[in-house]
Amino acid sequence: xxxxxQTPKFQVLKTGQSMTLQCAQDMNHxxxxxxxxxxxxxxxxxxxSASEGTTDKGEVPNGYNVSRLNKREFSLxxxxxxxxxxxxxxxxxxxxxxxxxxxxxxxxxxxxxxV
Amino acid sequence: QKEVExxxxxxxxxxxxxxxxNCTYSNSAFQYFMxxxxxxxxxxxxxxxxxxxxxKEDGRFTAQVDKSSKYISLFIRDSQPSDSATxxxxxxxxxxxxxxxxxxxxxxxxx
Numbered sequence: 327x328x329x330x331x332q333t334p335k336f337q338v339l340k341t342g343q344s345m346t347l348q349c350a351q352d353m354n355h356x357x358x359x360x361x362x363x364x365x366x367x368x369x370x371x372x373x374x375s376a377s378e379g380t381t382d383k384g385e386v387p388n389g390y391n392v393s394r395l396n397k398r399e400f401s402l403x404x405x406x407x408x409x410x411x412x413x414x415x416x417x418x419x420x421x422x423x424x425x426x427x428x429x430x431x432x433x434x435x436x437x438x439x440x441v
Numbered sequence: 442q443k444e445v446e447x448x449x450x451x452x453x454x455x456x457x458x459x460x461x462x463n464c465t466y467s468n469s470a471f472q473y474f475m476x477x478x479x480x481x482x483x484x485x486x487x488x489x490x491x492x493x494x495x496x497k498e499d500g501r502f503t504a505q506v507d508k509s510s511k512y513i514s515l516f517i518r519d520s521q522p523s524d525s526a527t528x529x530x531x532x533x534x535x536x537x538x539x540x541x542x543x544x545x546x547x548x549x550x551x552x
Contacts, residue, residue: 330484359539366449366544367544368447368529368542368543368544368545369485369529369542369545371539374539384539416484416485418484423538423539428487429475429477429487429490430485430487430531430540431486431487432484432485432486433484434482434483434484435482435483435484
């Protein structure tokens with residue numbers, strides 16, 4: 327029972343480099359999310375996908391793009407990494423946008439450092 | 442001002458004590474309330490979920506909602522070192538909307 331799988335777990339990038347964070351869920355959930363978590367800032371929503379084929383901006387979308395590849399997979403791309411994007415990134419999924427049935431299921435995170 | 446406020450802590454208690462956590466919110470539209478637990482270097486996991494004002498109990502955990510005061514609480518009885526984690530409250534305005542998370546409170550239970 328894998329739940330939400332994120333890759334990679336750790337990454338160091340140089341300023342200006344690009345990378346894609348991968349996320350896959352095996353719970354047949356409709357909705358998926360990307361958050362970043364910084365000390366003192368809590369969880370901030372970057373982008374979300376309410377259902378396959380749709381994506382929407384969250385609270386802090388600048389500098390990021392997303393792709394809902396299919397129902398299982400939701401990727402987050404940094405086109406030109408900046409030190410301000412150093413953070414822990416979490417992918418999450420839920421049966422529906424509200425998360426009322428079973429809440430949001432989170433992956434174990436990607437620790438990204440931009441130097 | 443954030444919609445959901447939570448004291449970041451850390452809150453340090455001796456083993457066996459009652460842990461008391463709370464969140465305040467500013468928008469009376471919030472109707473559904475959740476608590477998540479996050480261990481170090483892990484993702485948050487759902488702990489409890491409440492819909493209406495009042496109390497909900499699950500083992501050593503009690504969630505309390507006071508909509509009139511815009512205040513929710515989580516109590517952990519007989520706390521254990523394994524309860525050491527960050528606890529995040531989350532709430533939602535209506536079915537079909539996304540969750541809004543508090544910043545989390547770090548709890549340390551000392552043996």
